[in-house]
Amino acid sequence: MEEIAKILNIISICILISTFSLVASKRILSYLNAFRIQSILLAAVAAIYSVYYLVAEGKLEGIIIIFFMTVALKVIYIPKMLKKISLRVEYKVEKDFFINIPISIIICCGLVVLTWFTVSKIPLMNNGYNGIFLVQSVSVILMGLFFMISRKKAIGQIIGLLVIENGTFLTAMLLTSGMPMIVEFGIFFDLLTAVLILGIFVFRINETFEHIDINKLRNLRG
């Protein structure tokens, strides 16, 4: 288990880095790539777990299914769909972020530090890798939220949401090697529908507002 944890740690660090790269990237297509990488790494985590269980206990855990679903949805389908949408609605490339990149990177570092500080208050977390895992995954989530805040376009927000979901999954898998099956299914289902609905709304926004710049949706105030 120890060396597995080592490997997982490395992977989760990679996920963190991929999130940083996501925050650092400027174009929607590069968002998608970053997100895809992140999802692949997530799938890898699932794979490692399933393999570990296969080897150690000689039985196929449900987590293998998570692996497949992750690959199917997050690595292949969703990025494809988002790409399609963005190609459909993206007429011209324009600046898509409020906060310029270096500052957002610094802020994200701050987030990681704060998370670490908070998690270090939980004594249970100080044994083994759990603490580090939690720090990494929670900071991934927060960075996902920050990404949503800092991006103007609809697609960016969808991706941010997905990153948050990824982070949550990561937490679940790293800490508890996956939630019960039914819950996982439900979550995946929700995720899928959410992305679909959001996609539809992106189209609607596009056709009613002639753009997908969420920052310009300001009719409802006060």
Place this chain on the structure above:
Amino acid sequence: MLFLLLLIPLAASLLFWTVKSNRKVINIINISGTSALFAVSLFILKEVLEHGKITSNALGGIFYIDAFNGLILFTTTLVTLLVSIYSTGYMNTEYDRNIVNHSSFRLYYSLLHLFIFTMILTTITQNIGLMWISIEATTLASAFLVGFYNNKKSIEAAWKYIIICSVGIAFALLGIVLLYYSAFNSLGNTLQCLNWQFLNDNAGTLHANVLKIAFIFVVIGFGTKVGLAPMHTWLPDAHSQAPSPISALLSGVLLNTAMYGIIRVMTIVNKNAGNSLFTGRLMIILGLLSVGFAAIFILVQKDFKRILAYSSIEHMGIIALGFGISSALSIFASLFHIINHSLTKSMLFAASGNVYLKYDTKKISKINGIIKVMPVTGTVFLLGLFAITGMPPFSIFTSELGITIAAFKEAKYLAAGLLLLFLTLIFAGFTSQMLGMFFGKPHKDHGIGELNRITPVVLLIILAIIAVTGLYLPPFLEKLINSARDIILQV
């Protein structure tokens, strides 16, 4: 039995698609579905009152009803019944005016019942993971309903709604994961570890700090859905843009279910900590913040549906405050307040829907003489305003008074004082803003008379209910609330 609760709305929402172009059939399906739902829930309520709790063994017993979610279920089904009856009147009028075409008419009802399905799933499951899923599902089901009119504003509202709620909910999921983790650490058993009943029984063995941080995430997550400030931001937009029956459901039922989720987790954390200090503080702060925000906005709001939306925030804040104080009295009052608020507020939204259809505007300044134009709706609306601002003899007065007194008893003078101050401001806001709508003579001729026969009846029924419960609490309800309170207080 429990499965009926899920099957009926699901079946209904599918059945609508079989109907070709017959609105009558659709209405029949709609009303029969909700009334069947209500009947079943009544039956279950009887069971609960007799045996205390019902568990179904299917799927590892993830469905479970005790007094607490029985209460929520009862409110849900009652309000949905009334709202669905109301919405037949509402949608017919819209259809006659060609605001909606047939397919969207059908879509509306189908989604409505899907929405009901998700909310009921939330209330009757005891698996927190499933609860999360269904709450997320409520967002998804209602997203299209919020964006139903498909104009700029409604789409914007829907987008904000779905994005903000999903983000919040995602944090709730993180909280649930942590909860699961802490259970998983100490208890190991996998599926059961998401079973709040099970968690509640071995709350002592769980890890305190993990629970705390989990609770933080859950409060933020579900709190977004409840509309606690400062995560409330989606609420006014969604409520004001959705069709009125949906607004009624959103604030009358949806908020309660989300609140239910918070409270379930809160009980576990409280039991683990042995006191309600940590959770109580958070709830009180958030509650007061919500009431305060609501007060600010109500004072200067120009759109009557938005005013109602903000008052939903206010009342959720009051309820949260009551649970935060977590003395026997306050919790009783909060539970009672949940019922009162959902009835009153759905009534108000229904009335406002009529007004909107009649005057075809949401601007307060453009509306005059409702009482003359629509006697029943106007009167009910006016009385409803007094009810929602906590005037006797309506039931909200009772519950608010209970919460205030509890706050004093628990020596939370500051909280109580602030609450009273904000309530005063809110009352001032309501009266100063809205009373003008009812009197005087309308700017242009809208024609005297109600829109249709159905809606006034619904309004009057609800008015009767809240007036009666204000003066006299039926014993079965009292028993229910009392046992629910004991569940929350862990006595």
Place this chain on the structure above:
Amino acid sequence: MPGTFLNIMLQLIVVLIAAPLVNGIIRKIKSTIQHRKGLPVLQMYFDLFKLFRKDMVISENASWIFTASPYIFFVSVLTAFIFVPVVPQFFSFGFTGDAILVVYLLALGRFFLTLAALDTGSTFGGMGSSRELMISSLIEPSLIIIIFTLGLSSEAVSTSFQSIYSVAGSLGTGILSPVYLLLFAAIFIVIIAETSRIPVDDPATHLELTMVHEAMILEYSGRYLALMEYGASLKQLLLITIAANVFLPFGGNLVPELGFLIPVLIYLAKVLIITVMIALIEINTVKLRLFSVPNLAAIAFILALIGFMSGYLFGR
């Protein structure tokens, strides 16, 4: 009980006799100091007698209020005197007099006095009553404070004259403490204001701009005028009595065996002292402008308040 009634009778007779004398004495002192011969001391008796005998002229605008007021005014003051024992020995009445009650009885009298002034529709009447009411409403607060303070200082905390007197009786030379001196000053101003004396009002004047009390009774003549004048002088004696018995406590604790005469003589002596003081003040001051009366009232209020504070906040 019969003894009590006898007492009350006697004291009523005493005050009825003494009241006009006070005015007479004041006038006399003034005139002597001004090196005038002045009216005889008993002048007021003659006036009253004459007025009682005279016929009356009543305005045709007047209603029954005009007729009733003199009686009510007179009787209310006289009733007040029932509750104010002129001699500390005389309590034994079932319900001892209450200071606040007395204040309100005087208010009753004032109410009708002012109404009657308005009744004839004469401009003077309106002017007089509005001024009178203004002055009285300015004086009232300090009066209440004085009563409270005295009531507090009795060991049985109450506003009954019994306990108020008992304070005075028990104090002896303690009466020279700042509390009582301040209160005395305050009540003195109150007396001057209530009895329409210089510097608040001039009983001798009949100039529109200056008169207050006179303006009110301008329309009266004959018997009613007599009653009004008599009532006014009784009221003045009442206030003087209270002041005298509270703030000049000597003789307060005489044994009742002395019978009736000596205490009454002592009482009259006390009244004389206060009367002289009033007279001296009246000579040595000029009448204030009507709208500087508030300042006087403010002074009275401040005195009373400081008295209270020095007694109850800083002291104990």
Place this chain on the structure above:
Amino acid sequence: MQKKLSEKQQEILDFVNSQVEAKGYPPSVREICSAVGFKSTSTVHSYLEKLEKNIKRLLAYSSIENMGIIFIGIGLSISAASYGYLLISALSITAALFHAFNHSIFKGLLFLGAGSIHYAAGTKDSEKLGGLIKKMPLTAIFFLTGSMSICALPPFNGFVSEWLTYQAMLLNIAAAGNLMKLVILISGALLALAGALAIYTFVKVYGISFLALPRSEHSANAVEVNKPMLSAMGILSAACVFLGLFPMLFIKLLEPVIHELGNTSIANEVSGFSSFLTYPLKVNNTSISPLVLLLLAFLLFAVLLMALLILFPKMKIRKYGTWDCGFESLDSKMQYSATGFSKPARIVFRSMLKPQRELEVLEGKKPYFISAAKYTVSTISIFEKYFYDPVIKTIMNFARKTRFIIQTGSIHTYLLYIFITILLMFVYFAISAG
């Protein structure tokens, strides 16, 4: 009217209930101060009364004042309770409730009276009234009763409750701590001021609208109102007198309520002995007996009358015009007007009332021969101008501004809120955990 006021009583009862329920002992200072606050506003309002010419509005103001008195009673009882003197608190609450009840009666009476004036003369403006006492004698009597009770003149009911309030104050001063001593004393002085001003006001109302000459044809050809109206007023004024003479009966009725509130019984303390003849209202060592008071007054009156008849039997009364300084024909225009009557008060309290005067003069042929002059005076309520309005303004402005600062309409800000909330919660957790 009655109903409304009994609601007022109800509301006060609720207030007390909630206070007592809310905290085993109620906190003192806040309530007292609130009570005193009430009082001072009430005084100001009774300043306003004097300037108010519309009778009904004037009555409304005086309602405010009486509410102030009632709330003083409540505040006193709470403070006494907080110092642990249950009896005193019970006494104070008795006073408050008694006054509430009395107020409902005489204010009802006065409103009915004002109503019938309006009905008979067709105007509420006392400048247009006058001489009604001859036109509508019964109404005049009833209105007089009401005015005397509201001015707390013995032997009417208003006096008893105000007397009780004074006694409660005295005992509270004896009981309370230093600061409270002063506060209560001041409120007592204010109460006295308010009482005196009430007399001022109602003398004005009665004198201007009922006495002297009619100031307009409105009142000139007014007639007595019909029997039902009269009987209603009659019953109320009877109640005023009755409650004034037998206060103990009402206090006995109040007993259970007081007992429930402060769980101490008061009636036995208040009453010395309850032989029906002299029903003295006895609060420690001092007592009044309105009934005996009245009897004695009548006795004296009888004696006086007899003496006068015996001593000076023959007396002729001659009717003649009011003295008009030798002018011819004094007419109603020369009478004192309500505005003029309240002028001194306006000058004295000018700092509070800020009266604004304007004098319009229509010149005649020559500058010194004025053909017409119009003098109007208006006052502002200092509380509205310097307290309520600014507070409301600030709140509203704040709301207007913050509204768009909070609900900017940009979803990014909304997400930012969530973000910040999470971070704050982290900090809170870190603090509470570590």
